[in-house]
Amino acid sequence: MLREVHYTNNRTKHFEFETANGSRFDFRPGQYISLDFNVDGEKVARAYSVASSPHHDNRFDLCLNIVLGGHVSPSVFDLKPGDKIQFRGPFGQFVLREPPDPVTAFIATGTGIAPLRSMVQYLFQKPSPSEVWLIFGVREEADILYRDEFEQLAREHPNFHFVPTLSRPGADWKGHTGYVQKQIAAYLRGKQGFHAYVCGLKKMVNDVRQQLRHMGYSAKDLSCEKYD
Numbered sequence: 001m002l003r004e005v006h007y008t009n010n011r012t013k014h015f016e017f018e019t020a021n022g023s024r025f026d027f028r029p030g031q032y033i034s035l036d037f038n039v040d041g042e043k044v045a046r047a048y049s050v051a052s053s054p055h056h057d058n059r060f061d062l063c064l065n066i067v068l069g070g071h072v073s074p075s076v077f078d079l080k081p082g083d084k085i086q087f088r089g090p091f092g093q094f095v096l097r098e099p100p101d102p103v104t105a106f107i108a109t110g111t112g113i114a115p116l117r118s119m120v121q122y123l124f125q126k127p128s129p130s131e132v133w134l135i136f137g138v139r140e141e142a143d144i145l146y147r148d149e150f151e152q153l154a155r156e157h158p159n160f161h162f163v164p165t166l167s168r169p170g171a172d173w174k175g176h177t178g179y180v181q182k183q184i185a186a187y188l189r190g191k192q193g194f195h196a197y198v199c200g201l202k203k204m205v206n207d208v209r210q211q212l213r214h215m216g217y218s219a220k221d222l223s224c225e226k227y228d
């Protein structure tokens with residue numbers, strides 16, 4: 001059942017669900033669920049990454065972009081608190097490695113932040129010895145999802161480096177600009193004990209994977225999740 005929902009920017013909403021019968025929902029940080037919707041009498045399933053860390057209770061968050069003209073995301077967008085959905089899961093191998101690597105890089109664009117928010121929350125539930133980078137690419141400042149949370153985490157933990165980067169910055173923006181690739185080149189060279197988690201649409205994921213390989217990292221240093 002949907003408990004709460006709010007816009008995080010004009011195309012994206014944050015959803016908080018709980019299982020209807022109160023049963024515990026266990027998942028690993030980074031996994032996704034499959035939402036089942038009826039579209040014109042046909043059952044259509046879509047994957048959505050869990051955007052919260054496991055609480056070991058019956059609650060979980062999602063973070064969704066509306067794809068205009070899409071089959072399912074507009075219906076999810078219309079959900080109101082109290083509405084019920086059918087889902088299956090958890091699924092997926094895009095999960096935080098245990099123990100976490102000494103240098104952990106999270107790289108996302110748009111709603112690709114969802115599984116990485118789950119992993120970041122989980123990592124910092126207790127003091128983390130890892131050097132952690134979150135490189136997050138969006139178009140405009142208003143698109144920086146969960147900005148307050150990540151900025152607060154960066155203030156509290158000197159080993160957490162939050163690098164939002166804008167491809168269409170406004171005149172007032174003083175932070176990083178350009179695609180995530182530019183920040184990867186600037187911050188992630190020559191790290192030992194490195195693992196990167198990359199999530200978003202396939203063009204970005206493929207480009208980032210190729211770039212990290214050119215920088216000397218091997219395929220086993222990378223975990224990727226593609227949304228399309």
Ligand SMILES: Cc1cc2nc3c(=O)[nH]c(=O)nc-3n(C[C@H](O)[C@H](O)[C@H](O)COP(=O)(O)OP(=O)(O)OC[C@H]3O[C@@H](n4cnc5c(N)ncnc54)[C@H](O)[C@@H]3O)c2cc1C
Binds near residue numbers: 049050
């Ligand atoms: C493992 C996995 C996890 C996912 N997790 C999330 C998530 O946490 N949040 C989320 O918003 N989406 C997520 N997606 C994408 C989601 O499953 C759907 O593809 C998306 O909501 C579009 O579905 P639709 O039926 O509305 O569009 P469709 O009618 O299926 O149209 C698909 C079109 O949407 C594009 N598309 C797919 N995902 C996105 C997106 N996020 N932003 C912009 N365009 C997109 C595709 O390129 C394609 O052109 C995930 C996908 C996978 C495979």
